[in-house]
Amino acid sequence: MFRESNRKHLLRPGFSNVLRLGYVSLFTDISTEMILGVLPFFVVKELGGTAAILGFIEGVAEAVNHAFRVAAGVVTDKIGRRKPLVLLGYGLSSFSKPLFAVAGSWSHAFAVRVADRAGKGIRTSPRDALISDSVDRSKSGKAFGLHRSLDQLGAIAGPVIAFAVIPLVGIRGVFWLSFLPAVVALFILLFLVRDTSAAAMRRGIFESAREVMSRKFIFILVILGVFSLGAYNFSFILLRAGALGVPEAHIPLVYASLNAAVVVVGLPAGILADRVGKIPVLGLAYMLFAATSAAGLCLTGDALYAFAIAVLFGCYLGIAETVQRAVIPDFASPELKGTAYAIYYTLVGSGSLVANSMFGVLWSIFSPAAAFQYSILTSAASIVALMMFITRREAESGHGGST
Template identity: 50%
Template structure:
């Protein structure tokens, strides 16, 4: 039932959370082992691993811009959300048939395109289901439910890998993805807004007229230029002595801390300011990077895993929750799309550069570079609070 103001309310957030939960079970069954599969079985270098992940994220973020605009223009969100989840569901099992890094790149791009199609309309739908004052709480709740699936997935991978092998694991990932689609169809309520006839660039220009938003986007872009994702930690885990079948447990640990801080960081951001929480998250990323640059043993690596998990949980939650203040509801999908394309371009460059530096200049140089850019981004977020 909708709330009195016509918003579906927190029930929609819960429903979308469980859609994400089962999708994450599917995704993280694969992600918990895929980087090792790419490097050790398909022969990818670290630079190529970064390029594959970066191109996947660029496809993801490009289609977030497109789908955000389309959902604004249509005044509807749910159909695009369903289309995106469907594409990801049918794409992931195709990793079972990859025989080169380039095969994997194509499948990764398809999967992340599906994620891109669904994400901006889904985030806009969450933001329109509740009041803006509670956006941090809502996105934190969604992130926490979502990440519960990100813990179940690696655990299933750890149990299934010795029994069925990685290629069959990729095929089995289709089952929870189908469950997610059923929940979406049955329980998620669409929110209608006034449809728009404006061009996509006009909408983007309108939201980019805000100077504070421009500085916030610049901070996100700088962070993207030094960013590396969990795949680099999983590859590093093999180097410090983690057995191949246990690598998904490393991913489980990252997601455990990610989940633990998601909701609290969202609530905290509503109380003390979202920029302050983002600054704190980037400090955790810098510390994780320093630990990865210096550590040579499992104990130091474990510290890096904890720090990275805390960073990721708070950063992912609050980076999405900060955006509703910069656009009215009818442009909400567009502002998320602009955010995602800016960060996607930066992430493509960052992931490739970090991987290249690791291959050519060594691990210490690569992760020191990441730590430096994250601290510069933190300073930009802090400064953005001074601009009206």
């Protein structure tokens, strides 16, 4: 339960906008996750694809996603508006996903998936800038925490809905039905979400990027980059749990417990970050990740232990994804927030590619233990760097800041 003061904050105009954007993400994620749970089976079993083709589809789709995040972040600053690009991105995803239902080959599914991820890339940086613009900087943690929790709630509901309706309508029917929550999201976005305006950027792209790159912002980016180099996907934990004897039927429930943890901690983490500072709370997230990796070294076939690790990882993910997004505007002027998010997402996306590739190589060539040890080292280095940042900031200001 929220305290009365928190309820009042959520009812203020800025937070009402964030809440509506959260509902947009909730319904969009229901639509997306209805599809993602069945898409691998559909591509391989019905469209004649292979595991390699599936990997190719996802790899290209995510590359397109991050490329459009960069472009959209710069464009939103250039035009001084957020909502047009947010609407374009959500619209492209919403109208492309039902086309999976008429796919006759894996190449058709490839085109639809790329269009869907392009839509996500177009909307992400402008949407985060819109969230940041909607509230005072001192409340940005709460704003991003609220949005993250609602977004993840959709990620939980989507697979459950798909599981319930597949026996009634089949996989292709699920693709058609996924359009319904997407339409609800578009309605909320079009009619209920307010746009915010910033001064249109009158500088060139590279000049703007240079202006964003202050000394403190570069320091934070280095820390985020080092951490991202070891931030593996939770699928490796699931793989390890299955190999050690956790019953296959329990694996989806293990993943569901992770998502539930993200929902629970997102908003409290944002509120805590606003009160005690974003950097210390980010350090807590990195400590939880290191603890998860250490627990991965000792993972057994005990399902309860796997559930505990999933909850630990979910707490890390809920805190990190909330606070990292909230801290970016602290280092950028209002008219350059989109560019700052573009740089951030480029860094994190590239780091994620390296992290999962490196983790997989260490896992395959040496051992799972070597992979987890690598991630413990990168997270430890990030924690030390965060401590250095806090120490330097306090030395410069003479007292702790709110960042």
